[in-house]
Amino acid sequence: xxxxxxxxxxxxxxxENRVAVAAAVVVVVILLLAMFAPLVAxxxxxxxxxxxxxxxxxxxxxxxxxGIHHLLGTDAQGRDLLSAILYGLRISLExxxxxxxxxxxxxxLLGTGAAYAGGRIxxxxxxxxxxxxxxxxxxxxxxxxxxxxxxxxxxxTALVAAQYAYFARTAHGSAAAExxxxxxxxxxxxxxxxxRVVLRHILPNCLPPxxxxxxxxxxxxxxLEATLSFLGVGLPPTEPSLGMLIANGFxxxxxxxxxxSIYPGVALIILIVAINLVGDQLRDQLNPRLKR
Amino acid sequence: xxxxxLRVRDxxxxxxxxxxxxxxxxxxxxxxxxxxxxxxxxxxxxxxSMTGFSLIGLVDEPGRVEPTASVELDGRExxxxxxxxxxxxxxxxxxxxxxxxxxxxxxxxxIGDQMGLVIAAHHRMSRADMATRAAEALTRVGIPEARxxxxxxxxxxxxxxxxxxxxxxxxLNHPAVIIAxxxxxxxxxxxxxxxxxxxxxxxxxxxTAMIWISHDLATVSTVADRVAVMYAGxxxxxxxxxxxxxxxxxxxxxGLLDSLPSRGEPGHDLAQIPGAPPSLAALPPGCAFAPRxxxxxxxxxxxxxxxxVGPRGWRCxxxxxxxxx
Amino acid sequence: xxxxxxxxxxxxxxxxxxKVGKIFAPQIxxxxxxxxxxxxxxxxxxxxxxxxxxxxxxxxxxxxxxxxxxxxxSTLGRILAGIHRASEGRVRIDGRPVTDAAxxxxxxxxxxxxxxxxxxxxxxxxxxxxxxxxxIAHGFVERRAAQAHVAEWLLRVGLDPxxxxxxxxxxxxxxxxxxxxxxxxAMRxxxxVCxxxxxxxxxxxxxxxxxxxxxxxxxxxxTLLFISHDLGVVRHLCDRVAIMYLGRIxxxxxxxxxxxxxxxxxxxALLDSVxxxxxxxxxxxxxSPISGELPSPLAPPPGCHFHPRCPLAEARCxxxxxxxxxxxxxxxxxxxxxxxxxxxxxxxx
Numbered sequence: 017x018x019x020x021x022x023x024x025x026x027x028x029x030x031x032e033n034r035v036a037v038a039a040a041v042v043v044v045v046i047l048l049l050a051m052f053a054p055l056v057a058x059x060x061x062x063x064x065x066x067x068x069x070x071x072x073x074x075x076x077x078x079x080x081x082x083g084i085h086h087l088l089g090t091d092a093q094g095r096d097l098l099s100a101i102l103y104g105l106r107i108s109l110e111x112x113x114x115x116x117x118x119x120x121x122x123x124x125l126l127g128t129g130a131a132y133a134g135g136r137i138x139x140x141x142x143x144x145x146x147x148x149x150x151x152x153x154x155x156x157x158x159x160x161x162x163x164x165x166x167x168x169x170x171x172x173t174a175l176v177a178a179q180y181a182y183f184a185r186t187a188h189g190s191a192a193a194e195x196x197x198x199x200x201x202x203x204x205x206x207x208x209x210x211x212r213v214v215l216r217h218i219l220p221n222c223l224p225p226x227x228x229x230x231x232x233x234x235x236x237x238x239x240l241e242a243t244l245s246f247l248g249v250g251l252p253p254t255e256p257s258l259g260m261l262i263a264n265g266f267x268x269x270x271x272x273x274x275x276x277s278i279y280p281g282v283a284l285i286i287l288i289v290a291i292n293l294v295g296d297q298l299r300d301q302l303n304p305r306l307k308r
Numbered sequence: 309x310x311x312x313x314l315r316v317r318d319x320x321x322x323x324x325x326x327x328x329x330x331x332x333x334x335x336x337x338x339x340x341x342x343x344x345x346x347x348x349x350x351x352x353x354x355x356x357s358m359t360g361f362s363l364i365g366l367v368d369e370p371g372r373v374e375p376t377a378s379v380e381l382d383g384r385e386x387x388x389x390x391x392x393x394x395x396x397x398x399x400x401x402x403x404x405x406x407x408x409x410x411x412x413x414x415x416x417x418x419i420g421d422q423m424g425l426v427i428a429a430h431h432r433m434s435r436a437d438m439a440t441r442a443a444e445a446l447t448r449v450g451i452p453e454a455r456x457x458x459x460x461x462x463x464x465x466x467x468x469x470x471x472x473x474x475x476x477x478x479x480l481n482h483p484a485v486i487i488a489x490x491x492x493x494x495x496x497x498x499x500x501x502x503x504x505x506x507x508x509x510x511x512x513x514x515x516t517a518m519i520w521i522s523h524d525l526a527t528v529s530t531v532a533d534r535v536a537v538m539y540a541g542x543x544x545x546x547x548x549x550x551x552x553x554x555x556x557x558x559x560x561x562x563g564l565l566d567s568l569p570s571r572g573e574p575g576h577d578l579a580q581i582p583g584a585p586p587s588l589a590a591l592p593p594g595c596a597f598a599p600r601x602x603x604x605x606x607x608x609x610x611x612x613x614x615x616x617v618g619p620r621g622w623r624c625x626x627x628x629x630x631x632x633x
Numbered sequence: 634x635x636x637x638x639x640x641x642x643x644x645x646x647x648x649x650x651x652k653v654g655k656i657f658a659p660q661i662x663x664x665x666x667x668x669x670x671x672x673x674x675x676x677x678x679x680x681x682x683x684x685x686x687x688x689x690x691x692x693x694x695x696x697x698x699x700x701x702x703x704x705x706x707s708t709l710g711r712i713l714a715g716i717h718r719a720s721e722g723r724v725r726i727d728g729r730p731v732t733d734a735a736x737x738x739x740x741x742x743x744x745x746x747x748x749x750x751x752x753x754x755x756x757x758x759x760x761x762x763x764x765x766x767x768x769i770a771h772g773f774v775e776r777r778a779a780q781a782h783v784a785e786w787l788l789r790v791g792l793d794p795x796x797x798x799x800x801x802x803x804x805x806x807x808x809x810x811x812x813x814x815x816x817x818x819a820m821r822x823x824x825x826v827c828x829x830x831x832x833x834x835x836x837x838x839x840x841x842x843x844x845x846x847x848x849x850x851x852x853x854x855x856t857l858l859f860i861s862h863d864l865g866v867v868r869h870l871c872d873r874v875a876i877m878y879l880g881r882i883x884x885x886x887x888x889x890x891x892x893x894x895x896x897x898x899x900x901x902a903l904l905d906s907v908x909x910x911x912x913x914x915x916x917x918x919x920x921s922p923i924s925g926e927l928p929s930p931l932a933p934p935p936g937c938h939f940h941p942r943c944p945l946a947e948a949r950c951x952x953x954x955x956x957x958x959x960x961x962x963x964x965x966x967x968x969x970x971x972x973x974x975x976x977x978x979x980x981x982x
Contacts, residue, residue: 198753202813205716205745206767206820207738216766220757351835466926467702496701497862501906501922523836529911530920554912567840569869570910574888577847578869580840584805 029301036297042290050106057099058084062254067094073273089275091265097275100261101283107257108284111168112238115175119237120230122176123183128222130184131191132214138188145184153178157240161249171250175237186229190222224302231295235288242284258284312339313484313517314363314402317378321355321362323371330588332358332371334541340485343515345508347532347549349525349564351585355541356521360487363519364402365394382484400430400481407490409474413462419446419473420458426480445476450506468499475507482514489521504531525564529553534619537561540586540596547620557620557627560597595625603628646689647727647856648713648824654721655683655708678931682708684880685722687957690873692823695850695857697867697888699903700877703930707828709877710860714745714826726824741771744817748829750809754801754816760787761797764816773821786815789852790845807838814845824856831866839866846870864907868892876900879930879938882957885965896966899923899939937969945970 031037049056059066059082071080071094078086080094088097130141148156157178164170194200195218203213242259244250246266251257256264258280265276321333333355340346350356362373365386379386381402386394406412414422423442427433433441439458446454449472462470471491478486488507492500508531511518522528528535529549536546537560545558556562565571566579583600586592592599598608603626612623657680682705690696700706711717713724718736725731726742733739747753754763764786765779774782784794790811801809810830817825827846831839843866849855861867867874867888874891876884876899884897895901902923925942928934937955940946949969957965961973 198747198749199755201711201716202745202747202753202816203755203766204738205711205714206741206770206816207715208767208770212770217755217758221755351837468926496927497864497903497906498701498923498927501908501920504908504920505922524908525836526908526910530908548914550912550914553910564836565910567837568910569840569843569863569865572869574869575847577844578840580844581837584807584838585835 026301030297033297036293039290039293039297042286043294046105046287046290047109049102050109053099053102053106057096057102058087059096059099061095061100061103069094073268073276075273076275088279089273091261091276092268097261097279100256101258101280104256104258104261104280105283105287107251107255108238108241108259108287111171111175111241111251111257112234115172115179115237115241116230116234118172119176119179119233120183120226123180123185124187124219124222124226126180127184127187127189128191128214128219131188131195132210132218134195141184142188145181145188148181149185153236154240154243157244158247158249161244166250166252168251168255171241171244174244175240178240179233179237182229182233183226186225187219187222190225191218194218194221228295228299228302231291231298235291235295238291239284239288311383313342313382314340315378315380316340316363317380319359319362319377319379320374321358321367321371322374325370328589331591332541332588333362336538336541336543338536338543338546340517340519342484342517343511344534345511345518345520345532347528347535348519348521348538349523349528349535350538351523353540353585353588354538355588356523356538357489358541359538360404360489360519360521363487364398364404365389365391366404396430399426399478399483401483402485402487403478403481403483405471405475405478405486405488405491407493409467409470410462412474412477413470415462418459418461419465423458423477423480426477430481441480442476445480446473448479448510449473449476450502451476468495468503471495471499471503472506475503475510479510479514479516483516485517485519486511487519487521490523491520492527493522493524500527507531525553525568526570537564540591541588542596542623544597544624545620545622551620557622558597558624559601559603559626559628562628563600595623645691647692647694648688648690648858649725650686650688650709650713650722651725652722653683653686653688653709653712653719653724654681655705655712655717656681656720680931681880681933682930683712683719686877686880686882688875688882688885690824690856690858692856693850693854694873695859695871697871697874698858698860698877699862699864699867699874701862701903701927703879703927704877705880705930706860706877710745710826710828710858713824713858714743715740716745741767741820742822743824743826744820744822746810746814746817746825746827746830749833750806750813751801751833753813754809756801759798759800760804760812763801763812764797764819767816767820771820782819783815786819787812789818789849790815791841805838806834807841810834810842811845814842814849818849818853822855824858826858826860828860829862830859832861832863843870864892864904876903879928879933881938881967882965883939883967885957886963890962890964896960896964896971897939897968898943898945898970902942937967 054060066082068081071090072092074080074086074090076087076089078089080086080090084096086096091097091100126141130138157174160174160177161171164173200213200217203217241250241257242262245257245259246263250259253260261280262277268276317337319333319336320331323330323332336359338346348356348359361367363379367373373387375388377387381397420439420442423445424438427438427441442458443454446457451457451469451472465473491507492503495503504527510516520528520531532549534547535549535552536543537558538544539560545552545556545561552561553565556565563581567581569578572578581600586596594609595612598604607625612625614621614623686709698706698709708717712719713731715731715738718732723730726740729740731738731740731743761783764783768774768782769776769779783797787794787796792808792811801812804812831842834842847870850857859867859871871888873886874888875882876897878899884891884900891900892904895904905921906923908920923942928941934941936952937950940950943950953969955967955969957967959965960971
């Protein structure tokens with residue numbers, strides 16, 4: 017394909033930054049581990065028949081009564097912590113990616129649409145977005161999650177509501193610049209319909225900055241979800257994400273059983289830092305102003 | 309003192325990257341007498357602007373002027389000069405005017421402050437004297453109420469006025485040579501005409517020599533005493549302006565002239581040079597113009613030698629007859 | 634005495650611009666509006682970019698529109714092309730309006746070629762997609778037949794049909810401009826608005842594109858509005874020429890007559906500003922510039938906009954706007970001092 021040259025150049029440039037490459041590898045490994053958690057995990061942490069309270073709160077390295085080697089120890093229910101983390105990662109990533117994708121779509125459409133429409137519609141949409149950006153995202157998400165109740169749907173709604181504004185702001189910024197370009201005028205002069213101009217011409221040219229925002233916002237969604245679950249307004253206890261694992265172990269922190277809370281926390285930090293490192297490199301590469 | 313003010317020998321500028329080496333200026337040699345205007349003509353990518361940058365030592369990494377080159381300004385060698393010494397010359401003995409005046413102007417400083425900085429870089433004088441000198445320079449380039457305009461910022465000027473300010477800065481220290489890179493290209497015809505006349509008058513009054521870089525043959529023909537035509541980094545033809553333009557010896561010069569709409573009959577096809585200028589990264593061997601040239605044959609696979617006859621010179625295996633037109 | 638036809642009318646009016654005006658008002662933000670309610674002053678200066686322009690173009694004719702930057706020529710072109718909506722007046726092609734009441738373009742009969750082919754092509758679309766998008770969206774060709782359609786137009790503008798699968802960044806400026814021309818022509822327009830289509834091209838490439846326009850005019854019988862600041866290109870390509878200054882048309886006539894005997898002082902001054910190729914070392918050479926600066930279009934001088942720079946200006950010129958009127962020789966001039974008698978001194982002697 018003809019795109020191979022720019023794409024290859026892009027990849028070559030990405031590969032120059034070793035930290036970013038390492039981070040990308042970590043992200044991919046975590047994604048694979050989460051996807052194949054049932055195959056990788058030593059134990060199904062939600063199969064209650066496989067759990068015994070005898071094995072509860074055991075330190076890392078303990079070999080349980082079922083013969084499982086608990087590399088990271090066990091939690092209060094006697095679950096293998098490594099398995100719980102892998103399953104928890106899965107839920108956290110599902111939530112983060114779903115919320116990020118939805119916020120991407122809604123925010124990109126609102127932002128590009130506002131930039132295309134101009135005038136009062138643009139002012140109205142962008143002022144709402146600005147207003148929302150002036151609130152802490154966590155506050156908005158917390159209130160919404162509390163109001164809507166527990167469950168995946170309400171949680172994703174809360175995350176999207178807190179995050180679409182970042183996409184809208186970014187999309188609006190670059191769409192407003194693209195809107196002035198001749199190729200948009202050329203499309204209007206044919207004439208092509210407004211949705212077509214926005215979706216086929218303006219939006220694709222706004223993608224690079226949006227992709228950067230998306231990587232950062234997926235990480236933010238994961239940590240936001242963990243926060244909400246930690247605070248008890250996220251997912252129900254039957255679907256323990258990383259946040260809930262941290263919350264569950266929190267009460268044992270002071271009794272010396274640090275691992276129940278710390279290891280899920282470490283997993284969360286590794287995931288978020290890795291995604292952000294990849295995002296930083298993408299931003300450096302996709303932002304022409306940072307180019308040498 | 310006699311002799312040329314600027315003598316350029318074998319000026320070669322290369323850009324090295326992992327993808328390979330690109331020669332953007334290739335063995336350019338010429339001399340410039342005091343008060344003379346040399347027109348440097350070429351299309352984009354011909355190396356004409358890079359020649360200007362190379363002369364005043366403004367080639368950025370990874371570009372480099374080859375140490376074998378020689379640029380003598382008033383007998384002093386500039387190639388290999390350390391940056392502080394070059395800076396001491398730049399703006400005082402040799403200065404540059406760009407197509408976009410904002411290349412010279414700082415948007416957050418008033419015109420007076422900027423001009424003061426340029427003067428202070430080379431001379432010691434009081435603020436009042438600086439202001440007087442700056443106002444004089446502005447008046448000379450045709451800016452009315454110069455004193456009052458010293459406090460204005462670049463954005464408060466129109467495009468044409470901004471270019472005048474850039475020119476005023478270039479002439480502040482009465483340089484021996486001004487390099488003007490497409491100084492009127494971005495301006496409207498009526499403003500272009502004003503600037504053309506101003507610059508010519510300034511050069512004449514001060515005896516300043518000028519290198520006028522442009523793609524526009526008509527503009528060059530009105531200002532330049534001599535002209536050098538560049539193609540793919542090389543000077544392919546040079547000589548007195550009217551002689552070169554009325555009796556071109558190189559097929560490229562001829563092609564450029566014939567493609568001017570003013571030379572064709574309205575409504576009829578213009579003579580056109582086929583193809584497009586070559587990429588400097590993939591130059592054809594021998595004469596770079598050969599693939600677009602109607603006279604090219606096997607001999608053109610070898611780089612043509614420089615032929616010098618009287619004041620004129622060209623690089624072509626099959627130069628056009630002197631008698632034409 | 635016969636009634637003179639309305640100013641600027643060509644033999645058979647195919648394209649009609651009738652008292653067209655365009656006013657750009659500054660966009661007032663909500664915040665500014667709030668402040669205004671609280672008593673703050675608002676800058677309500679408007680820009681009259683195009684001011685009462687009457688022009689017609691006959692079918693198959695090429696009209697050149699010449700003026701300096703900020704004179705409103707590009708805005709006028711965009712109004713004819715249906716990209717901008719006229720604030721005043723009407724634009725008709727073959728009797729039909731170009732836009733509906735809401736300002737949306739309703740016709741495909743007029744297409745546009747822009748100045749900068751690096752900006753006017755969507756960098757993320759292949760050449761084939763760029764050319765076929767419009768015809769497919771409007772049902773002129775079916776998706777299945779699009780490839781052949783694209784190939785035909787690429788050939789017509791002198792490009793290899795295999796280029797259809799490439800992206801704009803793989804082409805030179807001249808090739809891109811050919812793609813942009815193919816995109817416009819693939820819509821089978823009657824009228825082509827060309828906004829400085831050769832200004833950003835190299836000299837040797839300019840001639841190629843000028844020749845392409847000449848060929849396409851012959852082959853397709855296109856009606857052309859050719860906007861340019863380059864008097865030479867307009868002279869070469871156009872039958873008639875209109876000169877614009879600060880939003881108004883100041884002179885219209887056949888290209889040969891306007892260039893040979895300019896009747897408006899601005900036209901004359903503009904022609905004198907253009908550097909000519911000097912081939913004779915003894916020729917006086919050089920240019921005679923117009924005095925003064927181009928006034929700000931936000932605050933144009935009253936009366937005749939050109940009077941502060943005009944060597945002939947009288948008291949009347951400072952107060953009364955000269956209307957475009959037809960002289961006995963068929964020239965349209967907006968100058969109080971233009972007379973029916975042809976000028977006794979031929980220009981450029």
